[in-house]
Amino acid sequence: MLAGSPRGESPARRKIAASKAASTVARVKRNEIVCDRDGWETVSTVQHFANAHLEVLTDSVRTPLHPQPRSWTIAHRKAAVVIAPMTRDGKIILIRQERIPIRAAIWEMPSGQIDRGGAGKQEIQQAALCELREEAGYELAADGELIALGYFFSSPGFTDEHCYFFLAQPVEPCADFVRDETEAILDCRPFAIEELRRMIAENEIRDANTLGICARLAARGLLSLDPR
Amino acid sequence: MLAGSPRGESPARRKIAASKAASTVARVKRNEIVCDRDGWETVSTVQHFANAHLEVLTDSVRTPLHPQPRSWTIAHRKAAVVIAPMTRDGKIILIRQERIPIRAAIWEMPSGQIDRGGAGKQEIQQAALCELREEAGYELAADGELIALGYFFSSPGFTDEHCYFFLAQPVEPCADFVRDETEAILDCRPFAIEELRRMIAENEIRDANTLGICARLAARGLLSLDPR
Numbered sequence: 523m524l525a526g527s528p529r530g531e532s533p534a535r536r537k538i539a540a541s542k543a544a545s546t547v548a549r550v551k552r553n554e555i556v557c558d559r560d561g562w563e564t565v566s567t568v569q570h571f572a573n574a575h576l577e578v579l580t581d582s583v584r585t586p587l588h589p590q591p592r593s594w595t596i597a598h599r600k601a602a603v604v605i606a607p608m609t610r611d612g613k614i615i616l617i618r619q620e621r622i623p624i625r626a627a628i629w630e631m632p633s634g635q636i637d638r639g640g641a642g643k644q645e646i647q648q649a650a651l652c653e654l655r656e657e658a659g660y661e662l663a664a665d666g667e668l669i670a671l672g673y674f675f676s677s678p679g680f681t682d683e684h685c686y687f688f689l690a691q692p693v694e695p696c697a698d699f700v701r702d703e704t705e706a707i708l709d710c711r712p713f714a715i716e717e718l719r720r721m722i723a724e725n726e727i728r729d730a731n732t733l734g735i736c737a738r739l740a741a742r743g744l745l746s747l748d749p750r
Numbered sequence: 751m752l753a754g755s756p757r758g759e760s761p762a763r764r765k766i767a768a769s770k771a772a773s774t775v776a777r778v779k780r781n782e783i784v785c786d787r788d789g790w791e792t793v794s795t796v797q798h799f800a801n802a803h804l805e806v807l808t809d810s811v812r813t814p815l816h817p818q819p820r821s822w823t824i825a826h827r828k829a830a831v832v833i834a835p836m837t838r839d840g841k842i843i844l845i846r847q848e849r850i851p852i853r854a855a856i857w858e859m860p861s862g863q864i865d866r867g868g869a870g871k872q873e874i875q876q877a878a879l880c881e882l883r884e885e886a887g888y889e890l891a892a893d894g895e896l897i898a899l900g901y902f903f904s905s906p907g908f909t910d911e912h913c914y915f916f917l918a919q920p921v922e923p924c925a926d927f928v929r930d931e932t933e934a935i936l937d938c939r940p941f942a943i944e945e946l947r948r949m950i951a952e953n954e955i956r957d958a959n960t961l962g963i964c965a966r967l968a969a970r971g972l973l974s975l976d977p978r
Contacts, residue, residue, distance in 0.1 A: 677958060680804060680851060728901060
């Protein structure tokens, strides 16, 4: 009933020329990774919904392959960071977190959104260290290094969400850590690489952030997912 | 301006008790993977937007950790399939596809949504073989096997979208393949595992589907991401 039905859509939707929509869309859309260039052109934008975490738009877009504009509904999201915290003895710290959209608690890497759109390199790194502290209760050792590992798109068919990957190595527990009670984190502990591998193989680890950063780490020779 | 502003939300939003909302929500929400159980309870649901591809709701939910209901805005999506097509000589077929939400064409594994909610094992396998044919122009060899590799969540902080992983091995080009002109696929070809690894390491492969299935394949010993 809902699919394609006007009753399912907001009657308050607004069609705005892309140039005038810039101030509205800029927060989530214009950044160095997702923007119009090289034959991509946003012709118009209709906003359906927006709150602090999600903006839903239907964009009319010319693409290099299809110069005739195509309409596409897009969930705009802030960029995020995902951190692989590695201890001095080569273990990875995971958190177990309740995730309301999937009605489950899962083991995953610490992660979080970057509050300010268009954040620079230093702000992105700060966001990573902040999530490492707040979610895991760990921090970089005095001789530690935060290694940037690029980024990924969580579901490029419907959202512009992208997440920057970092390896933090070595990490140590924060001396004075007290978990924020409003967080949804149930547990946090180090896992040997072989245990991480088994959890990925057996579908226990099943979120894009953790699978994605593990693939990147493996391809860069920083961790092996091969069975022993 | 938009964040938290009532003007940014649809005035047509409807608050519906979860029990009455079942017929509305069932299509995208109730399935064997995402559902209320073990201390999870949906108290109410407000629908903000819906079309054939996306439904945006704010659910009020009791969780095992927080029995006091919490509000969370969720992008409901159909389940999907991701297929790693492997040739007889051990190469992986990737497609290069325009993805409007990120304004870019990227190399990735074939994938697609499962049209019917609550699809059974056989329908999910059929969807995988269908995407293999339609997107890549390949099919399972007569002695080929479709190996189920579990599933993953693309971004469990804001969407219930989950994708089933499959390895199709070995695959062969369809004899009579003609690409659908309405698809956004620019290119399709086999890649050696070492080239796939390099593309992951260098951020050329940067979508959750491809990174996620590669991590799962590696952890199950079906492909190695270790640098040679």
